[in-house]
Amino acid sequence: MAIQDVLVIGSGIAGLSYALKIAIRNPDAKITIVTKANKDETNTKYAQGGVAVVSDFEKDSFEKHIEDTLRAGDGLCKLEAVEVVVKEAPERINEIINWGVRFDKNNEGIYDLGREGGHTENRIVHHKDVTGWEIERAMLEAIKEYPNIQVFTHHFVVDLITEHHLNRDIAQKTTCFGAYILDLNTDKVEQHLAKVTLLATGGVGHVYKNTTNPIIATGDGIGLARRAKATVSGMQFIQFHPTAFYSEFDGQLFLISEAVRGFGAKLRTKDGELFMHKYDEREELASRDIVARAIDNEMKLSGDDYVYIDCRHLEKEKFLEHFPNIYEKCKSEGYDMFTELVPVVPASHYLCGGIDVDLEGKTSIENLFAVGECSNTGLHGANRLASNSLLEAMVFGHRAALKTVDLLNDNEFSIYNFEFPEWNEEGMKVQEELVLISYLRKQLQAMMSELVGIVRSDNRLQIAQNRINEIEKMVKEIYYFTIVSPKILELRNLVDVAHLIIEQSINQKENRGTFYNKDFN
Numbered sequence: 001m002a003i004q005d006v007l008v009i010g011s012g013i014a015g016l017s018y019a020l021k022i023a024i025r026n027p028d029a030k031i032t033i034v035t036k037a038n039k040d041e042t043n044t045k046y047a048q049g050g051v052a053v054v055s056d057f058e059k060d061s062f063e064k065h066i067e068d069t070l071r072a073g074d075g076l077c078k079l080e081a082v083e084v085v086v087k088e089a090p091e092r093i094n095e096i097i098n099w100g101v102r103f104d105k106n107n108e109g110i111y112d113l114g115r116e117g118g119h120t121e122n123r124i125v126h127h128k129d130v131t132g133w134e135i136e137r138a139m140l141e142a143i144k145e146y147p148n149i150q151v152f153t154h155h156f157v158v159d160l161i162t163e164h165h166l167n168r169d170i171a172q173k174t175t176c177f178g179a180y181i182l183d184l185n186t187d188k189v190e191q192h193l194a195k196v197t198l199l200a201t202g203g204v205g206h207v208y209k210n211t212t213n214p215i216i217a218t219g220d221g222i223g224l225a226r227r228a229k230a231t232v233s234g235m236q237f238i239q240f241h242p243t244a245f246y247s248e249f250d251g252q253l254f255l256i257s258e259a260v261r262g263f264g265a266k267l268r269t270k271d272g273e274l275f276m277h278k279y280d281e282r283e284e285l286a287s288r289d290i291v292a293r294a295i296d297n298e299m300k301l302s303g304d305d306y307v308y309i310d311c312r313h314l315e316k317e318k319f320l321e322h323f324p325n326i327y328e329k330c331k332s333e334g335y336d337m338f339t340e341l342v343p344v345v346p347a348s349h350y351l352c353g354g355i356d357v358d359l360e361g362k363t364s365i366e367n368l369f370a371v372g373e374c375s376n377t378g379l380h381g382a383n384r385l386a387s388n389s390l391l392e393a394m395v396f397g398h399r400a401a402l403k404t405v406d407l408l409n410d411n412e413f414s415i416y417n418f419e420f421p422e423w424n425e426e427g428m429k430v431q432e433e434l435v436l437i438s439y440l441r442k443q444l445q446a447m448m449s450e451l452v453g454i455v456r457s458d459n460r461l462q463i464a465q466n467r468i469n470e471i472e473k474m475v476k477e478i479y480y481f482t483i484v485s486p487k488i489l490e491l492r493n494l495v496d497v498a499h500l501i502i503e504q505s506i507n508q509k510e511n512r513g514t515f516y517n518k519d520f521n
Contacts, residue, residue, distance in 0.1 A: 001191045004032040005408055007178050009157050010200030011035040012042035014372030014393035016139040018198055021401030023146040029408055031148055034155040034181060037216050042202060047132025048257040049116055050124040052387040053089040060121040062086050069388060072118045072287045073381025074513035081378040084359060085395045092394040100138035103127055115262045116386035118287040124387045129257055129323040154184040156486050160228045161420055174229055176368035180423050182484055189423035189484060196404045199370040204497045208348035209449040212241050212255040221374035223493030225355045231364040234353020234376045235500040236508045236515050239384055240454050241349035242291040246306040253347045254329050256309060258386050266310045269298055289383045289514045292346040296454045308341035346454060352380040352514060361400030369400045382513020437487045444471055448498055456505055458519045464502045471495060
């Protein structure tokens with residue numbers, strides 16, 4: 001058994017900024033960060049574009065950023081959340097700069113502001129085309145200065161600990177007391193008790209066959225929250241990135257940043273024809289949902305597996321200055337972006353909904369917070385505006401940390417008042433053949449991609465609901481009789497995610513943002 005003041009599940013920008021803020025304000029607080037992979041393997045690491053923040057107040061304004069966010073969210077954003085994030089952005093950006101994050105500057109020493117789809121002004125601060133990697137690097141360096149922060153890698157959370165694990169009812173409201181965590185180094189499940197727990201587990205990309213997300217993005221926080229009975233909403237709003245590098249193989253696809261289109265790249269069919277003008281007056285600078293549906297429609301009309309992104313007309317020197325890694329990746333795949341068209345396809349990219357939280361990051365469960373992509377703050381509504389996600393994680397990480405410090409100073413609540421059962425492998429369990437778990441995972445991903453993708457229908461969703469019920473039943477049985485392992489835990493979480501996406505898609509009765517049901521037209 002391990003006891004800490006704060007348990008942070010996830011080591012991306014949300015978890016790290018939250019832990020840092022608490023450590024700075026409460027040096028005596030014992031903070032534990034757990035991550036199921038290496039500490040830098042997070043969704044944050046793969047964020048290319050940058051962070052949206054108003055910094056040029058002569059050309060830009062908070063009001064413009066708010067309007068762009070609300071427009072992208074298609075009427076479903078929470079205005080208060082949008083205002084909080086946009087107006088607190090400059091202060092949060094200055095903090096991470098002080099922690100060592102290096103954003104690109106122009107020859108005048110002013111931040112080089114990029115522009116992406118849905119934005120009416122240039123306001124994206126960035127570090128070349130690896131902004132997330134740079135932020136992750138700086139923040140991992142920053143936490144080394146705080147001995148009260150411990151990071152445990154290769155630790156997989158099995159379930160949250162709530163009063164349901166006690167033999168008596170201790171409260172009308174559900175409370176979180178930590179988590180049961182599988183130490184992958186010892187293959188033992190340990191009890192980690194905490195006064196406050198944060199879910200900062202990132203996205204759900206691998207519920208689909210193709211995604212821009214790293215392999216770790218299996219919706220673990222959403223699964224934990226659903227099983228603990230936290231409220232989760234907006235799961236029907238899955239953002240598909242329009243331009244992932246096409247591959248014949250399923251899994252993580254390399255992202256060709258939206259900033260490339262902001263830089264002037266054009267989209268063409270396999271026949272070389274421009275097509276975005278048919279779908280939106282903003283053409284390639286339309287919001288992601290519109291561009292993704294346009295590409296999806298062109299592929300369906302032609303029967304092609306991909307469209308092309310055209311960078312041949314762009315200024316080479318400036319392009320390489322902004323997007324060196326994207327260029328090198330395409331070159332390694334056999335495509336010179338300045339002489340050839342590059343094949344791209346939409347891929348699952350970002351969850352706009354998630355675990356419901358208030359303006360302090362608190363969930364519906366006492367002493368449980370959620371920050372980052374796994375949370376639903378109301379900022380994104382039906383569709384996330386490009387480069388608002390890293391910003392959201394910083395702003396709500398800060399707000400959640402302030403509230404957590406207050407909770408830690410409240411001596412009325414103590415985890416020492418309760419006796420929680422140690423993890424117990426009920427009955428005789430065996431090591432299930434991994435081929436069965438892999439088979440069900442592929443079945444789940446194929447079903448979600450084909451029936452609950454960019455364009456949905458009533459019939460497809462009904463078939464998907466019947467199928468997910470069958471898969472969920474099989475996975476529960478396998479989980480009960482199988483020795484706990486990362487593969488079965490990830491599959492279990494993916495099933496929870498898929499169940500919520502399908503259920504909330506069926507309940508969605510109008511097309512908004514990223515959600516599109518062809519039967520509604």
